[in-house]
Amino acid sequence: xxxxxxxxxxxxxxxxxxxxxxxxxxxxxxxxxxxxxxxxxxxxxxxxxxxxxxxxxxxxxxxxxxxxxxxxxxxxxxxxxxxxxxxxxxxxxxxxxxxxxxxxxxxxxxxxxxxxxxxxxxxxxxxxxxxxxxxxxxxxxxxxxxxxxxxxxxxxxxxxxxxxxxxxxxxxxxxxxxxxxxxxxxxxxxxxxxxxxxxxxxxxxxxxxxxxxxxxxxxxxxxxxxxxxxxxxxxxxxxxxxxxxxxxxxxxxxxxxxxxxxxxxxxxxxxxxxxxxxxxxxxxxxxxxxxxxxxxxxxxxxxxxxxxxxxxxxxxxxxxxxxxxxxxxxxxxxxxxxxxxxxxxxxxxxxxxxxxxxxxxxxxxxxxxxxxxxxxxxxxxxxxxxxxxxxxxxxxxxxxxxxxxxxxxxxxxx
Numbered sequence: 001x002x003x004x005x006x007x008x009x010x011x012x013x014x015x016x017x018x019x020x021x022x023x024x025x026x027x028x029x030x031x032x033x034x035x036x037x038x039x040x041x042x043x044x045x046x047x048x049x050x051x052x053x054x055x056x057x058x059x060x061x062x063x064x065x066x067x068x069x070x071x072x073x074x075x076x077x078x079x080x081x082x083x084x085x086x087x088x089x090x091x092x093x094x095x096x097x098x099x100x101x102x103x104x105x106x107x108x109x110x111x112x113x114x115x116x117x118x119x120x121x122x123x124x125x126x127x128x129x130x131x132x133x134x135x136x137x138x139x140x141x142x143x144x145x146x147x148x149x150x151x152x153x154x155x156x157x158x159x160x161x162x163x164x165x166x167x168x169x170x171x172x173x174x175x176x177x178x179x180x181x182x183x184x185x186x187x188x189x190x191x192x193x194x195x196x197x198x199x200x201x202x203x204x205x206x207x208x209x210x211x212x213x214x215x216x217x218x219x220x221x222x223x224x225x226x227x228x229x230x231x232x233x234x235x236x237x238x239x240x241x242x243x244x245x246x247x248x249x250x251x252x253x254x255x256x257x258x259x260x261x262x263x264x265x266x267x268x269x270x271x272x273x274x275x276x277x278x279x280x281x282x283x284x285x286x287x288x289x290x291x292x293x294x295x296x297x298x299x300x301x302x303x304x305x306x307x308x309x310x311x312x313x314x315x316x317x318x319x320x321x322x323x324x325x326x327x328x329x330x331x332x333x334x335x336x337x338x339x340x341x342x343x344x345x346x347x348x349x350x351x352x353x354x355x356x357x358x359x360x361x362x363x364x365x366x367x368x369x370x371x372x373x374x375x376x377x378x379x380x381x382x383x384x385x386x387x388x389x390x391x392x393x394x395x396x397x398x399x400x401x402x403x404x405x406x407x408x409x410x411x412x413x414x
Contacts, residue, residue: 059093059143061160061275067127067148068157069341077333078106081147081161082115083138084169084242085273093273094142096163098135099227100242103150103158103299105332112294114332115246117239122300123307123315123355124153125347131354132312138163143275154299154325155341160275168271169226170202170219172249175264176256178216179248185212186231191224198224234305235316236298243296250293297331300324302363307355320359321348 084100101118120135127137127145137149143161150156173179183191192208199206199220206220217225226245229238256264276284300318309315318324322340325348329336340348352358 059273059275061144061147063159065144065148066151066159068151069155069343071341072151072155072157074105074157074333074336076107076109076335078108079156079158079332080104080106081143081150081158083143083146083161083163085163085165094138094140094145096138096142098138098146098163099166100239101134101138101146101150102243102246103154103156103332106291107294107333107335109335111291113291114294115243115296116328116332117243117296117298118150118154119235119239119298119300119303119316121235121305121314121316122303123309123312123317123351124149124321125350127152131309131351133315136312143273152343153321153347154328155338155344160280162272162274162276164268165271166198166223166227167202168268169245169249170198170204170223171267171271172219172253172264173217173222173245174204174219175260175267176249176252178218179222179245179252180214180216181222181225181244181248182214183209183212183217183225187225187228188212190228190231191221194228195220195224198227239298247293247296295331297328299328301327302359304357307357309355315355317351317355317357318348319357319363321351323348323359323363 080103082100082102082104083096083098084102085096085098099120101120103116103118105114105116106112107114118134120133122134123131124134124137126132127141127148134149138146143163147158147161151158188209188211195208196206202220202223204218204220207218209215209221215221222245226242227238228241229235231237233240253261253264300316300321301324302319303316303324304319305314305316307315307317309317322345325340325344329338329340
């Protein structure tokens, strides 16, 4: 009797061991299968990017040609330049007018992307040490000159860039089903005036708005909205609109299905010029979903306009370039503690001497820049406030000279 019980117990133990072994085997198979799926997806994504990479207008920039101010190195961040080309003909090298100049900082620790729009009319030192509008650099020397201009004037360490033709933005908006934006009455009126030109350039049909309100803008409407300038706030408000459109596209893009993304890549990549290598593109593609879009600002924070500088024409003058650069770094690199370089200090002094625009001694930089620059119109109003009004001495700016015609745009969105 005891022998039979022992045999039954032994069989039960053996059966339990067999079941456990089968469960472990199934679990291992599931783990292996999951790993295989992950590897397959990774390989598929890699293959996808590799297959599409040759569609870019690839421009190789020798690292020796990139100039970075002494002591400038951003640990834990990657900073790139994003340009919006105004050729509308797919010409994205020198000779292209850049309505959009955005410094993009990827904060690897926080997983945040921060953007700062550089006002295109900002008076800055060019690659050849002359002074002109910020967007003159790209027009005269292409992306390399534009990168060097940004690095030199703003203490940045940009190595790579991407330039997008405006037609590409129109195509992306349409392929994502439009973007929802609150449009004011003045914006709607101006948009209706110029959307036909944008639609014609992108070979699409123009649709007008019925006054202000919340709209799902199509491609031509969104591009025209982003480029509106002849409204209150001028270029300052335009850069806000540009950043808003980019934000809306980013939010829709990360939710798009693979089929839509594939179509976008096929359509858009030929309209993009970039210095990113295949390895860098693969790295960015792999980590894109882990980043969130953070705040955006406009630069310079404190400024004055209406200054005529020689053949550059009407320019935006920073009220202390050095102080503005210091605030820019606080925004883009919040974990960094650094004073501006001697190069920026020198340029800051030269701009003041050339324009005779002196930063008011009582200007509270920190207080103003703590305010979200999405209200650039407030900053613009501050420049007209007597308490913070810049001191403009007997100007040596050549107000008799004509405006430069090599870096402005037409179509009423100038």
